Amino acid sequence: MIFKKSLLAAAISALVLTACGGSSSDAETPTVVETNFSFEATEMITNLTNDVIVAGYQNLNDGAADFLLATQNLVNTPTDKNLALAQQAWKDVRVPWEQGESHIFGPVDALSIDPHLDTWPLNTSDLEALLASQASFSADELKTFNDDVQGFHTMEFLLFGDGVEDNEKSIDEMTTLESEYLSAAAEVFKTYTQSLLDAWIVANDPNDANSPAYKDLLLTTNNDIYASQLGVVEELINGMIGIIDEVGNGKIAEPFGSNIDNIDTSKVESQYSWNSLADFTDNIRGVQNVYRGEFSGQADKAGIIDFVNAADADLATRVDTEIMDAIAAIEAIAGESDLPFRQAINDADARVRIQAAIDALSTLQTSFENDVLTKLQDWQQ
Secondary structure: OOOOOOOOOOOOOOEEEOOOOOHHHHOOOOOEEEOOEEOOOHHHHHHHHHHHHHHHHHHHHHHHHHHHHHHHHHHHOOOHHHHHHHHHHHHHHHHHHHHHHHHOOOHHHHOOHHHHHHOOOOOHHHHHHHHHHOOOOOHHHHOOOOHHHOHHHHHHHHHHOOOOOOOOOOHHHOOHHHHHHHHHHHHHHHHHHHHHHHHHHOOOOOOOOOOOOHHHHHHOOOOOOOOOHHHHHHHHHHHHHHHHHHHHHHHHHHHHOOOHHHOOHHHOOOOOOOOHHHHHHHHHHHHHHHHHOOOOOOOOOOOHHHHHHHHOHHHHHHHHHHHHHHHHHHHHOOOOOOOOHHHHOOOHHHHHHHHHHHHHHHHHHHHHHHHHHHHHHHEEO
């Protein structure tokens, strides 16, 4: 890990105060540790809002446009090559969505974007019934369907098949009606990613053009949502805690089960494409983006790490290391055989690696809950 932050240059505000007096009374004088610290959060909040959150939703919307085009090409020219391109476009647009789950608050929640895009598990029975009973589909019609036959996992099922034996589907296995449903779903998907982006940069209430962009609520506090910058920082930290908990205790632990005899593959997210481990890794990379204040490979910018560093430099470094450890532990689950998560939960050796990933995520979650979030109490704005 290359930790570019100026940890040593940052202020360590804890002052150890001892009472005056001779050596004979020192042992009886209690030591008072002052933990208050100062941190100017404007630059950090501005960067996280514009260069991480809004930029991420812009990437999501751009990826949705690319994916829609790929599905339209597939409908017009149904070839294995175009199917492969659509499959890759699905994986590509999955990245900004999964990384963005580290900050699922605001419009993505208020506008129900999350269930519209990422409801899991998929209702395969209803989907197959629709495909068996109708002659065609339009985006307008599909948008009225339940969320469990729309979004990422519906499109994943149509693109990759059931994922039981493999994650490779040939064009001969895709019906014309399936490709039409796929393209209509992609069109609906694009309308939701556009709505999400617009809510952040134009007006947070799509029914009120005069409502402020949601980003402005974070950038200029003392509003109905955020009374102060403390509320914004608290929201950002809780967002990271939420996805760490979901990955460790939900996405991984629930299908993993308590032992190999009670695994549940039906709970494996992205099981059709075998993209689960990429999803989990991107979830925690999203945490890293918010914590460091930048996407991977970008120039050093202010992030939550700088806030933590102002309070406790050692803690700032430790949490950064724990994030990297969690990412590495998830990536290691595949092992030398490159097992997808769906198969790994049923493999004795892989289960050891999965438990190590759960433990790493638990350690990270504990640090955020017990050591990082609590720093808000000592922050002197």
